[in-house]
Amino acid sequence: MSSDAHAVHDGGTGLSNNKLLMWVFLGSECLLFGGLISAYLINRNRFGDGPAPGDIFDIPFTSVSSFVLLMSSLTMVLSLSALQRGDIRNNRIWLWTTALLGALFIGGQVYEFTTFLREGLGYTTSPFSSAFFTLTGFHGVHVSLGIVMLMSLLISSYRGTLRKENSETVEIVGLYWHFVDVVWIFIFTVIYLVPSPTT
Amino acid sequence: MSTDTPTTEATVAEAHDDEAHDHPTDAKYVRIAILLAVITAAEVATYFVDIGPALIPTLMVMMVVKFFYVAAWFMHLKFDSVVFTRFFVTGLILATAVYCIALTASEFWSKG
Numbered sequence: 386m387s388s389d390a391h392a393v394h395d396g397g398t399g400l401s402n403n404k405l406l407m408w409v410f411l412g413s414e415c416l417l418f419g420g421l422i423s424a425y426l427i428n429r430n431r432f433g434d435g436p437a438p439g440d441i442f443d444i445p446f447t448s449v450s451s452f453v454l455l456m457s458s459l460t461m462v463l464s465l466s467a468l469q470r471g472d473i474r475n476n477r478i479w480l481w482t483t484a485l486l487g488a489l490f491i492g493g494q495v496y497e498f499t500t501f502l503r504e505g506l507g508y509t510t511s512p513f514s515s516a517f518f519t520l521t522g523f524h525g526v527h528v529s530l531g532i533v534m535l536m537s538l539l540i541s542s543y544r545g546t547l548r549k550e551n552s553e554t555v556e557i558v559g560l561y562w563h564f565v566d567v568v569w570i571f572i573f574t575v576i577y578l579v580p581s582p583t584t
Numbered sequence: 585m586s587t588d589t590p591t592t593e594a595t596v597a598e599a600h601d602d603e604a605h606d607h608p609t610d611a612k613y614v615r616i617a618i619l620l621a622v623i624t625a626a627e628v629a630t631y632f633v634d635i636g637p638a639l640i641p642t643l644m645v646m647m648v649v650k651f652f653y654v655a656a657w658f659m660h661l662k663f664d665s666v667v668f669t670r671f672f673v674t675g676l677i678l679a680t681a682v683y684c685i686a687l688t689a690s691e692f693w694s695k696g
Contacts, residue, residue, distance in 0.1 A: 459617035
C-alpha cells in the first residue's frame with residue numbers, strides 16, 4: 386500500500402512526480418520565451434516604414450494590465466492556502482478572482498492589439514511587429530490556457546472532488562500561473578519600460 | 585483515487601505535509617504582494633521621471649527583485665526541494681544562452 390503511494394508521489398526521489406514534471410515543463414518554457422524575447426530584442430529596431438515601438442506603446446495602460454496580472458498571483462496563492470486549510474469556500478472565491486483577473490488582462494491585450502492594428506501596426510508590417518505580436522501573443526495564449534485550468538479546478542471543486550487531500554493539483558496549476566506572471570514581469574520591463582526606438 | 589485505502593491516502597497526505605511545511609501565512613503573502621506593487625509603481629515612475637544613465641540598471645534590479653519574490657515565495661521555491669530550483673535555473677541559464685547565441689549570430693557575425 387505504501388509502495389503504491391510512493392509510486393505516484395515519490396518516484397524514488399522523495400518528491401512529487403507531478404510537481405517535478407511541472408518544474409521540468411517550466412524549465413523548457415524558459416527556453417521558448419527566451420527564444421521569443423531574443424527575437425524581439427534583435428528586431429526591435431527593424432520597423433521600416435511602420436510605427437516604431439516607442440511611438441505606439443501605451444505605458445500607463447500596460448502598467449495597469451501588469452498590475453492586474455501581478456495581483457492575480459496573490460489571489461492564486463491565497464486560493465492554495467485556503468484549500469490547504471480545508472477552506473473550500475475561500476478557495477473557490479480566490480480561484481474565481483484569479484480567473485477574472487486573468488480574463489481582465491487578456492481583455493487589455495485584445496484592446497491593445499486592436500488599437501495597434503488601427504494605428505497601422507499589423508502582424509506582417511515589419512520584423513518588429515512580427516516579433517512583438519508573436520511574443521505577446523504567445524504569452525496571451527499561456528494566460529488563456531491558465532484560465533482554462535482555473536475553470537477546470539472550479540468545476541472539480543463544485544463536483545466535490547477538489548479537497549484538502551489533493552491540494553497539490555491547485556499548487557501545480559498555481560506554479561504554471563506564477564510562471565506566466567514571472568514571464569510578464571520580464572516582458573513588461575524589457576519590452577515596454579526600457580526606452581524603445583522612435584521614428 | 586476512490587480505490588485507495590485510508591492508509592494509502594494517509595501516507596500521501598503525510599508525504600505532502602512533509603513537503604509543504606513552514607509555508608507562509610496569508611498575511612505574509614499580502615505583504616509580499618504590496619512590496620511587488622510598490623516596486624511596479626517605482627518601475628512605472630521611471631517612465632515619467634528622467635533618471636539618466638541609471639535607468640536601465642535600475643529597471644533591471646527592480647525586475648530581478650520582483651522575479652525573485654514571485655519565484656521564491658509564491659512558487660514556494662524557498663520552501664521546496666532544491667531540485668525544483670535547479671530545473672528552473674537550468675532553464676533560465678539555457679534561455680540566456682539562447683539570447684547570447686542569437687545576438688552573436690545576428691549582430692556580431694553580420695557586422696563581420
